[in-house]
Amino acid sequence: xKLTPIKPTLIFTFFCILAxxxxxxxxxxxxxxxxxxxxxxPTKTYTHNRTSCGYSFDVxxxxxxxxxxxxxxxxxxKNVEFKTFNATLHLSYFKLTNNLGKYIEDARSLAYRHTxxxxxxxxxxxxxxxxxxxxxVYDIGGNAASNCQFFITxxxxxxxxxxxxxxxxxxxDSLQPVNDFIKQDIQRLIETFEWR
Numbered sequence: 144x145k146l147t148p149i150k151p152t153l154i155f156t157f158f159c160i161l162a163x164x165x166x167x168x169x170x171x172x173x174x175x176x177x178x179x180x181x182x183x184x185p186t187k188t189y190t191h192n193r194t195s196c197g198y199s200f201d202v203x204x205x206x207x208x209x210x211x212x213x214x215x216x217x218x219x220x221k222n223v224e225f226k227t228f229n230a231t232l233h234l235s236y237f238k239l240t241n242n243l244g245k246y247i248e249d250a251r252s253l254a255y256r257h258t259x260x261x262x263x264x265x266x267x268x269x270x271x272x273x274x275x276x277x278x279x280v281y282d283i284g285g286n287a288a289s290n291c292q293f294f295i296t297x298x299x300x301x302x303x304x305x306x307x308x309x310x311x312x313x314x315x316d317s318l319q320p321v322n323d324f325i326k327q328d329i330q331r332l333i334e335t336f337e338w339r
Contacts, residue, residue, distance in 0.1 A: 184324055185227065189331060193339075194221065196236055198303060201335040203328050211235075223332075228321050229310045232329065237302045246302045247279075250294040253306070254281035260313070261287045269333050278333045282326070286313040290322045291329055297338050305329070 189201040192208055196219035202208060205227055211220035211234075219236035237246055255264060262285030269278040280293040291307040307325060309318060 182320055184320075187327070189335075191335065194219065196221075197301065197339050198236070199335075199337050199339065200332045202332070206232075206328070225325060228325065230321070230325060231308055231310070232325075232332075233306045233308065235304045237304075239296070239300050239302055243296065243298060243302065246296075246304070247294065250279070250292070250304050251281075253304075254283065254289075254292040257283050257287035257289060261285045262315075271334070271336075274337050276333070276336045276338070278336075280329070280333070284315065286315050288313055290315075290318070291326055293329065293333065295333060295336050301338055303336075305332075 185203075185205045188204045190204065191199060192202045193199040194208075202223060205225065207224045207226070209222045209224055210218065211222050213220070217236065221234040221236075223232040223234065225231070239246070258264065261283045263282075264284070265282040267280045267282065269276070269280070271277075275297045276295055277298055278293055278295040280291065283290050283292065289306050289308050290313075292305065294302065294304045296302045307329065309321075311318075315322075
């Protein structure tokens with residue numbers, strides 16, 4: 144019986160097949176998942192800001208207060224600009240004339256308009272009898288356009304509605320750390336809010 148020589152390409156193919164049968168999954172190359180940039184948050188320090196509209200509150204040092212240019216008739220509408228995070232907290236002020244229920248319902252319906260994109264909407268109530276401030280915060284989860292809305296009132300004369308918006312497309316995964324950071328500032332704003 145005569146043996147035939149094995150061709151080198153056949154030997155090479157056999158070793159390639161043998162080498163590819165590695166069961167160690169640590170060596171398998173996988174594409175990296177999509178990531179987000181690391182955000183450096185500034186240190187939280189606050190100053191108490193007094194508006195000419197009869198209310199005041201604490202503002203973080205990395206935010207600025209500007210007049211809302213959308214409202215030509217009401218100079219008491221303010222924007223708290225978080226330029227580092229490309230976000231704006233819109234504050235709308237209204238003088239009450241026995242119409243508190245209307246403004247509360249307007250604030251609630253504007254918050255619940257985000258139900259289409261929201262994963263959840265949680266309501267939190269705040270009460271400070273010393274400063275006569277009563278507030279409801281709407282924490283809106285998911286890819287909604289606004290992740291936090293609230294209103295503050297003294298229940299007789301004054302009403303302020305707030306809404307946080309980002310100047311980017313909503314993406315709850317990338318915005319969550321910033322949301323958590325700014326929501327602490329909103330809580331501080333509500334806790335230090337005073338009527339004059």
